Amino acid sequence: MSMIEFHNVEKYYGKFHALKNINLNVDAGETVVLIGPSGSGKSTLIRTINGLDPIQSGKLIVNNYDLSDKKTNINKLRRDVGMVFQHFNLYQNKTVLENIMLAPRIVLKRPEDENHELAMQLLNKVGLANKADSMPSQLSGGQKQRIAIARSLAMQPKCLLFDEPTSALDPEMIDDVLDVMKDIAKNSNMTMLVVTHEMGFARAVADRVIFMADGQILEDDSTEKFFGDQPSTDRAREFMSKISGHL
Numbered sequence: 641m642s643m644i645e646f647h648n649v650e651k652y653y654g655k656f657h658a659l660k661n662i663n664l665n666v667d668a669g670e671t672v673v674l675i676g677p678s679g680s681g682k683s684t685l686i687r688t689i690n691g692l693d694p695i696q697s698g699k700l701i702v703n704n705y706d707l708s709d710k711k712t713n714i715n716k717l718r719r720d721v722g723m724v725f726q727h728f729n730l731y732q733n734k735t736v737l738e739n740i741m742l743a744p745r746i747v748l749k750r751p752e753d754e755n756h757e758l759a760m761q762l763l764n765k766v767g768l769a770n771k772a773d774s775m776p777s778q779l780s781g782g783q784k785q786r787i788a789i790a791r792s793l794a795m796q797p798k799c800l801l802f803d804e805p806t807s808a809l810d811p812e813m814i815d816d817v818l819d820v821m822k823d824i825a826k827n828s829n830m831t832m833l834v835v836t837h838e839m840g841f842a843r844a845v846a847d848r849v850i851f852m853a854d855g856q857i858l859e860d861d862s863t864e865k866f867f868g869d870q871p872s873t874d875r876a877r878e879f880m881s882k883i884s885g886h887l
């Protein structure tokens with residue numbers, strides 16, 4: 641079953657053509673990694689999926705919601721499609737536990753004891769149960785990102801979008817965050833779309849790798865093909881050789 645379908649999608653920022661004729665299908669439960677040079681449209685593409693960036697033409701269906709139709713209730717869609725950002729976006733004046741419990745309480749009306757129990761389970765899952773009563777400012781970047789992931793998971797979404805979740809982190813923090821993401825990819829049925837330069841993560845858990853350049857999808861390959869054979873386009877081969885230090 642498809643979770644995400646792009647049909648001939650075009651996106652402009654003013655006159656700038658940011659997404660060009662995007663056709664993409666992601667099945668429920670798939671883990672897909674998006675790579676490509678800076679400015680190629682990766683963030684724009686995943687931000688269209690939960691309606692953060694509107695599209696101008698084509699058809700975009702996410703979890704059976706039609707994002708090409710302006711009447712679609714985006715807030716309902718966002719209950720099922722979570723997003724983890726590069727800069728965490730935690731509520732600074734709320735404790736870690738409150739950060740995780742707030743949206744399920746307000747949006748899902750989850751009963752308080754159940755909400756608390758699930759939040760604590762998620763804190764355990766990301767290895768930060770001892771930080772429940774801390775404020776975000778007391779955490780390292782890697783810890784903040786693990787809390788942001790736990791907060792997204794608390795909504796029990798069907799799909800999670802990650803926009804360069806480790807790019808703002810010190811190198812020694814990155815693996816802790818990637819381990820949490822690998823665990824989700826391996827042990828849940830969630831659909832995951834991840835913009836990242838972490839090729840080790842892509843090799844370990846991605847079903848597919850998508851390479852973008854200049855607002856277009858140039859490669860959409862199985863992980864085995866992308867890393868096993870050479871990518872088929874010159875642009876992707878050139879990109880991979882530039883980042884080979886990270887492999």
Ligand SMILES: Nc1ncnc2c1ncn2[C@@H]1O[C@H](COP(=O)(O)OP(=O)(O)OP(=O)(O)O)[C@@H](O)[C@H]1O
Binds near residue numbers: 676
């Ligand atoms: N709000 C905006 N208004 C105008 N132009 C934008 C806006 N957001 C992005 N762009 C432009 O769209 C292009 C694609 O940006 P996007 O952030 O999607 O690229 P990216 O592949 O995610 O890059 P990076 O890896 O650097 O984050 C860039 O040229 C960028 O300058």
